[in-house]
Amino acid sequence: MTHDLRALRNAFGAFLTGITVVTTRNDTGDPIGFTANSFTSVSLAPPLLLVCLAKTSRNFDAVTRSTGFAVNILSEAQKDVSNTFARPVEDRFAAVSWRDGPHGSPIFSDVSAWFDCSTHQVIEAGDHVILIGRVEAFEDTGLAGLGYARGGYFSPALSGKALLAGHDMPQTLGAVAERDGEVVLQESADGMLRLPSIELDNGGEGVDALFGHLRDLCCLPVAPGLVYSIYEDTQARRQHVIYRATLGEGEIAGAKLYPVDALPLERVADRATRDVLTRYAQESSLGNFGIYVGNQEKGRVHAQVARG
Template sequence: MTHDPRQLRDAFGAFLTGVTVVTTINAEGQPIGFTANSFTSVSLDPPLLLVCLAKTSRNYAAVTEAAGFAVNILSEAQKDVSNTFARPVEDRFAAVAWRRGPFGSPVFDGVAAWFDCATHSVVDAGDHAILIGRVEAFENSGLTGLGYARGGYFLPALADKALISGQDMPQVLGAVAERDGQLMLTQTPDGGLALPGLELGSGEGVDALTAHLAGLSGLTAQPGLVYSIYEDTRVRRQHVIYRVTLGEGAATGGVFFPVEALPLERIADAATRDVLKRYAAEKSLGNFGVYVGNQEKGRVHAQPVRS
């Protein structure tokens, strides 16, 4: 039976995976690497893992003939690293802090985990090769890994049941957007205030929120972790609010207020007031959580403190 390659690839893409960068040292002593999400553990005794490499890859010969390779599991803050190693960039390693692992292959700083491996075997598998590595050394940072599905990135920390269950209703992305101790709010037609945000269109994601905030403020916007996920049962909308850091420069839009002196009386929506009151309280403690529930009741889940 003949399958359409693109449709088959899309179907494979339904499986949620992590994102890794596989690295080694070539015959000239230079570091090489590529982004891969076809990674899995194989065995604990002996300690084995595998990754798959396309035979069309320019790294194919160097990797399959090397004595070993490393697998760097990227953390949720390393989407740029993934993109760099997925593209034909001349000096990919200039974009990441790295060192040689105990067995000799490049391992990265800031990853969720790395494994420095000896090549155990190379198995032919159609248009790919399966690289099986024996783990000689590894390090687990405890950071959350970066996820990938359907051709796009996601943060596993955001895949809460509430986030998944709300996919059958329109989704509104909002932002607690901070710069130098001040939060940006937007003015409503009646003179009130609201969180900046937008209702997502088909196929849109967090990048749409980033672009919206940049267009609204004239500043760069860097989304961080999700801060609040709640369903507004009155109007059947799911709200996902991110913590966002705004860049330096003169803002061209939005209105800014100190976190400790937010004009809550000008905010008509009770759920938004609750978000901002909680943010001000948690900001003073330096420890943020994630609210999951609806506009009236829910639970704040603690986030791990990261050094």
């Protein structure tokens, strides 16, 4: 059977992916790289990942002959980097801050994560090859990733702002902010605990205000994450939107960290918040988070299609 290649490509493009830039050095030692969204993890033991490379790529010979390559997962602020490495720009690396990784391939600053790999295997696959790399070094920065689907970019922050702008009821924005297996909770005068949150009654830059509030509260760097829970309090007629976040290093102030696996739920008065924290503890142990959509009593958890 023969297929319309454009139609097939469009159908493949329905799958929501992240965006990476694959880098290495050519025979003369110059850095080279290209944008790719055909990336996936393969194995934890041994640590393997793969990317696909078209045989028509101008980087084909250099990449397939190299002893290693790096995969830079772009963060949501790096759309320009994606575009630069997807086009025949003369000096692509002049447009990005980078350094050599521990295994020798270029790694970028401000990415969501990077993996510096040795070449494990190159497999023929039609008009592409599959590059399997063994992870020699990596870093996860906690920054939200840049997404791509049907020829367009999306990001958690932009999606969140669109969500907030499209809703006409008062909202409470909250965050489940984690660091090293502990989450932030605020204590009220009566000793009860709650998630860090802000009230949003008149629209505006709610997402930015939320994470700004979290930074001010904790006096720590904050890496915003994905939407984690969206529910309506049907009695108060208020929508709650809760995001994930990752805290940076330093001494916390204005709140306290509590172990995810031993949360004092008896001190959380709000039932919906207890449900959020209970689900977070369960999903955190698996490393697989969803998005709850519903009301304060019942709803559905949807699989996430982008990184948090």
